[in-house]
Amino acid sequence: MASRLPRLRSSSPTMPAQSTTSLKRKAIAEEDEEEHDQPRKLPAVGVTGPIRPPKPLQTNRTATNLSKSSSNVPKSLTVPRAPNLTTRPTGIRGTSAPPSQPSVPNRPTASRTAATGGRVAASRSVSGSSRPAPGRGGDDKRFADFQAKLDSLESAQAAEAARFDSERTKVLELQENQKAMSQQLAAAKDLELKGRAELNIASDEIANLKKKHARETTDLEIDLQKKDRLLREANEDLRICRSDLERERETVSSLKATLSQQSNAQLTLTTENQSLQAQNTALRTEVDAYSRKVSELNLLLESAERRAAELRGEAMESEAVRRKLHNMVQELKGNIRVFCRVRPVLSSDASNYGPGSASGSGSGSNSPVPASAEDLEAMKAEMSFPDRRDHKEIVLRSSSESATGQERVENYNFSFDRVFEPDCTQAEVFEEISMLSQSCIDGYNVCIFAYGQTGSGKSFTMEGGLTETTQGMIPRAVEKVFRVAEDLKSKGWEYKIEGQFLEIYNETINDLLGKGDFDKKKHDIKHDPKTGSTRVTDLTVMPLQSPSQVRSLLAVAQSRRSVAATLMNERSSRSHSVFTLRISGTNASTGENCEGCLNLVDLAGSERINVSFGNGFGTGGSSNDKDRLKETQSINRSLSALGDVIAALGEKGEKSDKHIPYRNSKLTYLLQNSLSGNSKTLMVLNLSPLAAHLNESLTSLRFATKASVSHLL
Numbered sequence: 001m002a003s004r005l006p007r008l009r010s011s012s013p014t015m016p017a018q019s020t021t022s023l024k025r026k027a028i029a030e031e032d033e034e035e036h037d038q039p040r041k042l043p044a045v046g047v048t049g050p051i052r053p054p055k056p057l058q059t060n061r062t063a064t065n066l067s068k069s070s071s072n073v074p075k076s077l078t079v080p081r082a083p084n085l086t087t088r089p090t091g092i093r094g095t096s097a098p099p100s101q102p103s104v105p106n107r108p109t110a111s112r113t114a115a116t117g118g119r120v121a122a123s124r125s126v127s128g129s130s131r132p133a134p135g136r137g138g139d140d141k142r143f144a145d146f147q148a149k150l151d152s153l154e155s156a157q158a159a160e161a162a163r164f165d166s167e168r169t170k171v172l173e174l175q176e177n178q179k180a181m182s183q184q185l186a187a188a189k190d191l192e193l194k195g196r197a198e199l200n201i202a203s204d205e206i207a208n209l210k211k212k213h214a215r216e217t218t219d220l221e222i223d224l225q226k227k228d229r230l231l232r233e234a235n236e237d238l239r240i241c242r243s244d245l246e247r248e249r250e251t252v253s254s255l256k257a258t259l260s261q262q263s264n265a266q267l268t269l270t271t272e273n274q275s276l277q278a279q280n281t282a283l284r285t286e287v288d289a290y291s292r293k294v295s296e297l298n299l300l301l302e303s304a305e306r307r308a309a310e311l312r313g314e315a316m317e318s319e320a321v322r323r324k325l326h327n328m329v330q331e332l333k334g335n336i337r338v339f340c341r342v343r344p345v346l347s348s349d350a351s352n353y354g355p356g357s358a359s360g361s362g363s364g365s366n367s368p369v370p371a372s373a374e375d376l377e378a379m380k381a382e383m384s385f386p387d388r389r390d391h392k393e394i395v396l397r398s399s400s401e402s403a404t405g406q407e408r409v410e411n412y413n414f415s416f417d418r419v420f421e422p423d424c425t426q427a428e429v430f431e432e433i434s435m436l437s438q439s440c441i442d443g444y445n446v447c448i449f450a451y452g453q454t455g456s457g458k459s460f461t462m463e464g465g466l467t468e469t470t471q472g473m474i475p476r477a478v479e480k481v482f483r484v485a486e487d488l489k490s491k492g493w494e495y496k497i498e499g500q501f502l503e504i505y506n507e508t509i510n511d512l513l514g515k516g517d518f519d520k521k522k523h524d525i526k527h528d529p530k531t532g533s534t535r536v537t538d539l540t541v542m543p544l545q546s547p548s549q550v551r552s553l554l555a556v557a558q559s560r561r562s563v564a565a566t567l568m569n570e571r572s573s574r575s576h577s578v579f580t581l582r583i584s585g586t587n588a589s590t591g592e593n594c595e596g597c598l599n600l601v602d603l604a605g606s607e608r609i610n611v612s613f614g615n616g617f618g619t620g621g622s623s624n625d626k627d628r629l630k631e632t633q634s635i636n637r638s639l640s641a642l643g644d645v646i647a648a649l650g651e652k653g654e655k656s657d658k659h660i661p662y663r664n665s666k667l668t669y670l671l672q673n674s675l676s677g678n679s680k681t682l683m684v685l686n687l688s689p690l691a692a693h694l695n696e697s698l699t700s701l702r703f704a705t706k707a708s709v710s711h712l713l
């Protein structure tokens, strides 16, 4: 750069370096002033070209500046002032003299002449105009002073003259300097012009560079903003990375801890593994031995399975044979059988029918009387069971007084398929019945009736008590059915068991498992002649999975009957209840199907109409209660119809075209399919042991005998 600046030559010894520097500064200052007026042109970054030259120095100013700025330049010469001599003795008025003209360097002689002339004039003036002082001593003194002053002035003039000469010499030197400076100035002007041209080019370059720079600056700013954004994002990423890193560090530390634990565990496991491998080797040896045994056993098993299959086939055949034989046995025993069961005397009988009871033959007192063994024995009817081996006979002995007053004793012998004495248990009764459950599973329809007067033990026989020993025929038969069905699974049989429970009251069917009110909903009986099945409309039929489910159904039925009962009408005594189990079985192996039906019927009390009115049996009370009369007539009619149907079925064995009056009652019509054909029917006649019920017992025995005898015909 410095090399491009015009150099001021300092060849003149009178031009000191400081003056040159001042000139340079001056030029730069002027240039700066111009630059203020013009757009500033900056050199492009990295440009190594020539720097703008300094402004050329102005000639007219240069001399002045040189004289002003350089302290070393000699000041302009002035003509020395002549002393202002006046005539007044008070003093010289040098200051009032006209100012001397500035001396011009090229006219030093004139100045000096003027100065000399002035001094001469002053001398003349002093000598010519001076007047003698009023005193001689004063004038001499003033003259001496004046002479002294004149001498000093002359010496000063001489010094001034010497100084003038030196100044003139300097002026000459300065003129030469000026000449040299003018040449330099001309050269500098050329240089300046060149510099200006270069400066303009540089200015254009600078303008272009500025524009470029502005664009680049804008780009850079955008870039910078982008980078700022990227930086912020990077910072955010960095922060997330740091937090991730922190978490990772924590994870790593926890993993390290886990790893160390796992390493320990692995060591332990390795040890265990080694011991287990040893055990494994030993076990493999054992397994090999067992495998050999297993293959041997498999061979045995295969032969056993073959044998089992053969046996299964035989079992199925034998099952079919068993069914046939079982049915033959049942037929031999009779498709219609009658059992007679006498209940024991109860302690409650003493208060109801004993000497002190209202219904008894005693005083008629209603107060409860504690029953002694003798009293209970005295209440018994005379009954005997002569057939000790087969238990098929019952003999009732009645003693009455004849018209002549003689005691008349009559024996009534009755014979049935089985007679159960008062001490017989529920289990013993069921033993005789259970075969019928098997028949039902084999696909036969079975009806078991409990017949007898009120209080004779029908419900006890059919439903029984809550304990295992006292439970009746229904729960036992159900259990047997489920047990046999389970056993027959091994022979390929699968059974579906359903249950329904209804009552027939005044020839109206009520659903004992339903939810509606009694005697309001109408249920109709539908027979399917093709399948031989019977269906009651709108009746609840429950799928049964277990015997316990049946027990809860019986409880539901009992509670519904209790709700429907009135004080005047103990419903369970005055209606027939029919519990039906529907059993359908299929055998996938043989392709056989079977459908059986087990009906367990608790009949209404069979007492005669005149007996059923009043407080108890045997009192012969009467009533105008038409409803009760209708109820009793309905019971008697239906029981009579049942007897007729059973009798007709017994006779049908001989005459196949015998009409069976099923439609005479709802009960017989309902049970039509379960009474006809190969169906099995059992009637259990329940008898009261009391003497008070002897006549009713005889009536029941005659009814049952009719059914039993007809079967024997």
Ligand SMILES: Nc1ncnc2c1ncn2[C@@H]1O[C@H](COP(=O)(O)OP(=O)(O)OP(=O)(O)O)[C@@H](O)[C@H]1O
Pocket (backbone or CB within 6 Å): 342, 343, 344, 346, 422, 452, 453, 454, 455, 456, 457, 458, 459, 460, 461, 572, 573, 574, 604, 605, 686
């Ligand atoms: N074999 C028996 N052993 C013990 N108690 C019995 C026996 N038979 C019946 N009883 C009892 O006799 C009473 C009357 O029996 P149950 O109620 O069964 O007669 P029922 O004929 O069903 O009368 P209802 O027609 O009124 O229902 C009951 O208390 C019952 O427990």
